[in-house]
Structure formats: C-alpha cells, structure tokens
Amino acid sequence: MKINSFNTALEYCKEQNLRLFEIFQQEESLLKESSVSEIRNAMSQNLDIMNQTIQNGLKNTSKSITGLSGDDSIKVFEYHEDFMPFGTDFKKIIAYALAVMEENLSMGKIVACPTAGSCGIVPAAIFTYSEKFNIFKEKQIDALITAGGVGKIIAKKIALSGAVAGCQAECGVASAMAAAAIVEMANGSNEQIIEAVALALKNIMGLVCDPIAGMVEIPCMKRNAFLAVHAFVAAQMVMCGIKSAVPADEVVDAMKQVGILMSPLLKECSQAGLATTNTGLEVQAKLNS
Amino acid sequence: MENISLFDIIGPVMIGPSSSHTAGAVRLGLLARSIYGAQPTKVHIVLYNSFSKTQKGHGTDKGLIGGILGFNVDNANIKNSLEIAEEKNISIEIFSYEDSSRHPNSVDIIFDDLIEVRGDSTGAGEVRIIQINDFKVSIIGNLPCLVMVYKDKPGMINAVSKLIQDEKINIATFECTRTGKGEDASMVIALDAKLPDTLVKEIELIPDVYFVRSLEGLKK
Numbered sequence: 118m119k120i121n122s123f124n125t126a127l128e129y130c131k132e133q134n135l136r137l138f139e140i141f142q143q144e145e146s147l148l149k150e151s152s153v154s155e156i157r158n159a160m161s162q163n164l165d166i167m168n169q170t171i172q173n174g175l176k177n178t179s180k181s182i183t184g185l186s187g188d189d190s191i192k193v194f195e196y197h198e199d200f201m202p203f204g205t206d207f208k209k210i211i212a213y214a215l216a217v218m219e220e221n222l223s224m225g226k227i228v229a230c231p232t233a234g235s236c237g238i239v240p241a242a243i244f245t246y247s248e249k250f251n252i253f254k255e256k257q258i259d260a261l262i263t264a265g266g267v268g269k270i271i272a273k274k275i276a277l278s279g280a281v282a283g284c285q286a287e288c289g290v291a292s293a294m295a296a297a298a299i300v301e302m303a304n305g306s307n308e309q310i311i312e313a314v315a316l317a318l319k320n321i322m323g324l325v326c327d328p329i330a331g332m333v334e335i336p337c338m339k340r341n342a343f344l345a346v347h348a349f350v351a352a353q354m355v356m357c358g359i360k361s362a363v364p365a366d367e368v369v370d371a372m373k374q375v376g377i378l379m380s381p382l383l384k385e386c387s388q389a390g391l392a393t394t395n396t397g398l399e400v401q402a403k404l405n406s
Numbered sequence: 407m408e409n410i411s412l413f414d415i416i417g418p419v420m421i422g423p424s425s426s427h428t429a430g431a432v433r434l435g436l437l438a439r440s441i442y443g444a445q446p447t448k449v450h451i452v453l454y455n456s457f458s459k460t461q462k463g464h465g466t467d468k469g470l471i472g473g474i475l476g477f478n479v480d481n482a483n484i485k486n487s488l489e490i491a492e493e494k495n496i497s498i499e500i501f502s503y504e505d506s507s508r509h510p511n512s513v514d515i516i517f518d519d520l521i522e523v524r525g526d527s528t529g530a531g532e533v534r535i536i537q538i539n540d541f542k543v544s545i546i547g548n549l550p551c552l553v554m555v556y557k558d559k560p561g562m563i564n565a566v567s568k569l570i571q572d573e574k575i576n577i578a579t580f581e582c583t584r585t586g587k588g589e590d591a592s593m594v595i596a597l598d599a600k601l602p603d604t605l606v607k608e609i610e611l612i613p614d615v616y617f618v619r620s621l622e623g624l625k626k
Contacts, residue, residue: 129444136604140431141412141619142412144415145411145412149411150413156412159413160416163416163417163419165418172462179549181615182462182463188518216572220422221422221423221424222423223422224421224422224423224428224484224485225422226419226420226421226422226467226480227419227420227421227422227532228416228417228418228419228420229416229418229419229420229425229429229530230415230416231414231415231416231418231425231530232425232529232530232531233420233422233423233424233425233428233429233531234423234424234425236422239416250502261416262412263417264416265413265415266412266414268415269411269412269414269415272410272414272415273410273531276528276529276530277415277529278425278426278511278528278529278530279426279528279530280426280456280510280511280529281510281529288531294415320452328463330463331456331459331462331463331464332423332460332463333423333424333463333464333466334423334463348601371552381510384456384510385426385456385460385510386455386456386459387459387460387511397576404462405462406464
C-alpha cells in the first residue's frame, strides 16, 4: 500500500469503502508494525499536548526576547465586546493559534504540526471546532490523522521547511491540513477533504519565509492566526459544494515549482522581505547588541 | 522522501521554537554524540548558511549542545544546555560560515579534535548525517544503525552481514564506500533492531576493522 498522491488516496478509499483517516492509519500501522489502536493512542497523546500548550500559552504572558510579543493570545481571548459578525469562536481560533505560538517561542513544549513555526494552526482549528460542536475525542483523533495524512502526501513531494520551499511549505501546508481536519469533523466526504486542501494551498502559493532577526516570531505568530482562519474559509467553501478548478495533486506540483523558483533570500535566512525593513533591521541590531 | 510517518508530520513533541533550527539541531547533536561514542571535553561547531544566522532566535546552539549532552527534543533542559555544558566542563567553540555548496541548515561538529561529524537539518525536525571524518554517509537516524570504518578487502561485507544474520536482525538499508582499493572503507547498515553489544564487540574483533558504532534509532 503506497499512498503517494491525493488521487491514489481517494482511489483506495473508494475501492475499500473507507474514510481517508482509515487508510492513513492503516498505512501507518504497516510502516510502524504496530496496531491501529496503538497509533490512535499516540495521536490522542499528541492531542492532549496540543490542548495543554494552548492552556499554557494563554496563561504565559511573559514578553518575548524582542519584547514585541508574548501576551497577545490572552488579549484576544479575554476581549468580550462583540463588534464582529462572527461571535466568540472567531476570537478563539485566533487566540488559540497565538497561544501555541507564544508557548513555542518561549521554548515551551509543543507538537510540531507540521513544523514548529506552524504549530498553532491545526490545534486552533481542531479545538475551536470541537468545543463549538462537542466533537468527542475519537473524532478529534480521526481529524488529526486526516491532517497528518494530508501533510504526509505533500511532504513526499516537498520538504516541509521554510529554508527549502518558503512559508508556503510550513504555515501553508498547516492550513491545508487544518482545512482537511475541519471537513473531517464536519463529516464532509473524502473528496471534499481533498478539495479543501487544494483550495487552501492555492491561496498560499508563493508565501515567503522572511522572519525578522531569524526568529519564529514576526510574521510567524500572527500568520498562524490568519492561516487558522484561512482553513475555515476553505472548509466552508467545500462544505457548500465549491470545488477547486485545479486538483490538489497539481496544486502541490505547482507549489513545488514555486518553491524552487523562490529566491533563496526569502527562505528563512532573513536576508530580504520583512527581515530587512528598517524595523526588521532595528530589531535584529537590538538583539545582537 | 519515502517512508514518512504520520508522526513526522504531527510531531515531534519538542521544545520550540523551530523544528529545523531547534529540534533538528538537537537530533543532529544526539546522532553526532552517539557516533563519537562518549561525552566530549571539547566541541568545535561550525554552522553554515541559515543555521549560522538563527542561533539566538531559534536556539540552534542550545539545541546542538543539548543533543550532544544526550537530551531528547522534548527535554526542558535544552533551554539551559549551554550552562549545563559549562558545569560539566565541556568547552564549546562555535563558528559561522557561508557555503552555498552546503545545505541551508548544515553543521560540522568536531569532538575532541578526533571525530568530525557533518550533518543537515532537512526540515520538520528530520536530519541527515552526511559525513564522518573523510567518509560520505547517509544516516537519517529513524532506525538503529551500524556504522563502521575498515580496511577495504574481500570478505568484509560478508563477515559483517553474516554476524547480523546469525542474530536474525533484518537489514533495512545497506551502504558502503571506500577512498580507494585496499584503502579505508566505510559501511552504514540501517537495521530493524539495535545490535546487541556482544555482537558489536565481535565486529570490532574482525581484523582491519578500525571503528564500529551501533546507534539507536532517534525517538519520535
């Protein structure tokens, strides 16, 4: 059993009348030579750590080494005035993503998802959705395995590293994974899960990795919040029956090409973009002084 | 990349902030330490390209030293690894270079002026050891592994693989290379289980074997 593309994944599912998470956990079971329930238990532990990281991040209000972030998640979480049309859950998505990233930056414990610089997106999506619709643990595990399987298919073609393919391969992929997880929890079809991946990836094509002073901070932290919301946009569209004009596998190929064409100056080395703005250089100089 | 696990994507559980620059650094440190085979008293580190620019922000130095001290990626002590190394009287020097022929996240670690291990952090916390002293190797650390350096001569591969077969351990991948006919050669064998110490001793006793290490697979 080799699932090297979204197309083969969908074919397997059709042949065997299974959902995507089922074939992903089967594949993992073969790879690890362990039972499906052992794999699900390990995923369940990862979910627990993600949840703990959110709680830790909301509590932790210490400022980052640059002094530019550290206490944003609680600002959003505890802001009660409703001036937006979306309600509390919208703020939760943002607060949870920020909380995880704050914890990450202060050398706290996180689950890379798929990377540390993008570790707030999937937890924000899964926990906001679960709390709203009382999604039970087993279903959360299905969603996390779906997200993991999606990331894995992309990782077979593209190294999930800002240094190799830019932020599209980190936060971009995380957003596609989160979109897949949401559609799984919403009981969308396998096809809808993959459509959501295609939609999310198309919209982050070319996203560069230009962190100020080389830190996973600016723009990474707030980008996690943006791309967590972005995942819900993709999920919303596919649940309403919208399809991607370009199939997911072709989108991944395009992303790979864009990654290759992207200037090395925009791949995590802080030599262009936000990193070399006046502010970016000032922050860096302050850090080095 | 083949054989990626779901837990490479949803994981590792790690100390932040960067999977390539913190967790990857820890894992490179861990692999390099087990290749050296002992706690060093002097470590000379050369960081290349991105790796050289993100020490302060991503704790690449703390990660590498943490790994060299034997900490896993989720060990909270990583934050204080520089201080812990100092307490243990390990002297550490760190240099930075630009070299476009090297991977963006690349490092050389030299232990006590004896063994040089080169490696790359290839993304999402995954790593690859690419060179040990003069030998090109490819060790990703996902499986237990036997690394050896020996004199190139007929029968060496057979002798080693027979010992492994007698233990009923399956060989996953096998790679060998040499500097020239009858000169130094190296073998890297990834295995489905770690070799027992007794077997490693037997391999050490094969004539013209200079260096043998049995590495554990890195924890996910």
